Amino acid sequence: MSRLTAQSTPAERRVGAMFAENWESIAFVEDNGGTIGTTCTVANGLLTSIGNTSTDYAEQNFMDLINNGGSVKIEKFCYTGASAAFLRFFEWNLDGDNAFVIAIRPSDGELRCAFKKGGVTTYSSVATGVFVADTEYEIIFAPTGGSESVGVPFPTYVNGVASQDGVLGVGLGTANSKLYVSRHLVGSIGPITVSQGTAMTAQTALDSYNNATYNYPNESVTYLKLDMESHDPTNVRTLDVSGNANHATFGDGSTATTYPTKLSKRGYSFDGTTDYFDGLPALTGSFTVCVLADNTVTHYNTDTVYETIKTAGAFTGDLQTLITYDSVITPIQEADEEIRLLASINKV
Numbered sequence: 001m002s003r004l005t006a007q008s009t010p011a012e013r014r015v016g017a018m019f020a021e022n023w024e025s026i027a028f029v030e031d032n033g034g035t036i037g038t039t040c041t042v043a044n045g046l047l048t049s050i051g052n053t054s055t056d057y058a059e060q061n062f063m064d065l066i067n068n069g070g071s072v073k074i075e076k077f078c079y080t081g082a083s084a085a086f087l088r089f090f091e092w093n094l095d096g097d098n099a100f101v102i103a104i105r106p107s108d109g110e111l112r113c114a115f116k117k118g119g120v121t122t123y124s125s126v127a128t129g130v131f132v133a134d135t136e137y138e139i140i141f142a143p144t145g146g147s148e149s150v151g152v153p154f155p156t157y158v159n160g161v162a163s164q165d166g167v168l169g170v171g172l173g174t175a176n177s178k179l180y181v182s183r184h185l186v187g188s189i190g191p192i193t194v195s196q197g198t199a200m201t202a203q204t205a206l207d208s209y210n211n212a213t214y215n216y217p218n219e220s221v222t223y224l225k226l227d228m229e230s231h232d233p234t235n236v237r238t239l240d241v242s243g244n245a246n247h248a249t250f251g252d253g254s255t256a257t258t259y260p261t262k263l264s265k266r267g268y269s270f271d272g273t274t275d276y277f278d279g280l281p282a283l284t285g286s287f288t289v290c291v292l293a294d295n296t297v298t299h300y301n302t303d304t305v306y307e308t309i310k311t312a313g314a315f316t317g318d319l320q321t322l323i324t325y326d327s328v329i330t331p332i333q334e335a336d337e338e339i340r341l342l343a344s345i346n347k348v
Contacts, residue, residue, distance in 0.1 A: 003032040008193055019194040021181075023047045040182060046076060047189045049182040071142040073208065076190025078136045082106050089185040102141065103184075106133055111156065111163070113141070126156040127163035136190075140205050160209030162202050204330060217323060221287075222246040222280060224322040226267045237279070238268070242323075248277040251312070258312060260319070266344065267292075270309065272316030277309050288329045292321040292341040320345065 007020035021032055023042050030036075041048045072090070079087065083106045090102035101114045109131035113124060131137060140157040156163045182189055217223050223242040224230070230239040236253050240246040251258025251274070260268035260275040270276070283289070289306045291298050294317045298305065306324065308315045321341055329337075 003028065007032070007191070017193055017195045020192065022191045023189075037182075045190055047182055049185050049187065071140055071195050073193045073195075074139045074189060075192075076136045076188065077139050078134065078189075079104060079106055079131070079185060079187035080133055081186050082133060083186070086112060087184045087186065089182050089187075089189065091180040104131060106131075111139075111158075127158060130158050130163055138209050140208065142205070157202070157205035157209075160206035162205070204333075217242075219325060220323045221326050222322070222324040224248055226319065226321055228262075228265065231262055233262075238277075246281050247279065249279040251276055252278065263318060263320075267318050267320035269318050270315045271313075273313045276312045276314070280306070280310055283324065285326065286328050288325045288327065290321075290323040290325075290329075290334075290337050290341070291319070292344070293317055293319050295320075295342075295345055297338040297341050 004017065004020055007022045008017045021029065021034070023029065023045050026036050026042050029042055036042060037049075039049065074090075077089075079089075086103040086105045088101050088103040091100065102111070103114070104111050109127075109129050110125055111127035111131065113126055126141075138159055142155045142157070181192070220242045221244055222240050224238055225241055226238055230241060232239055232247075236259070237247045237249045240248070250260060258274050258276060260270045260277070262268055268275075283306060291305045293305070305315075306322070309319060309322070321344065323337070
């Protein structure tokens, strides 16, 4: 996994990405700890398998990553032909009696996952009639249970849309597994990212497919960009761009000494003596506050910063962006927000 940083995004690593493979070249795959099988090719971001034998694979020395709410994302998955047999394209821990397998049956587009433990196989269909030959798909597998647990749900998203959930009989629970990719697949597989410790949701799966990494501000209740475009000195306020008209009034709206000082680009400086924002709505129920202040992003599920800037003289420093949501956002959203807001520092 020496190429994790080069082949995954900061947002992916923030939410537990532990392995990434972009199929740049055989040399890069080997540098990433892998081995390419005899009839596989690596080019243009694809691992292509032209035969249906046990030698058609990319092998990785790998951990067991199907526990603790992790996820596996496969881009540009494609198979050819109409074989009635299940073609295994993801396999962990092949020691004869214990394995975890994801396979597809080209004849009817059924996707199936299976555990083999102690020689006993438990399988479940996770998508039926979804796939068509010679068509590219993005697939995300997001097991929600831990190891050695009975009835582990296995949510699967195809092109951002949830397919039926397979429920497996038992978790694998064996560390230091090997991961085999495309072992019996006639087709190709694109970039792979495996994460651990962060559950995938329907919304984040859809965002991943649409490449809508930073669309969460569209769901905000209050979004103070605090840039020059939002600065409205005529009406003594800074504009809320969420569409909810939760504009922030400078101080008491009439006494200049209570106004925060507009910075030359993004943000306002609060003197800690008399400055504050007025007119912001109260936070109720579940919520999240995202703050960019003094070049640091912080996420709060309390009202600490939000209430401080609404109290005269209670906040000292530079406030550069403030966003509120009427729910507790996910760790994936938090990571995306942090990257986006830090990138906005010193921009108009």
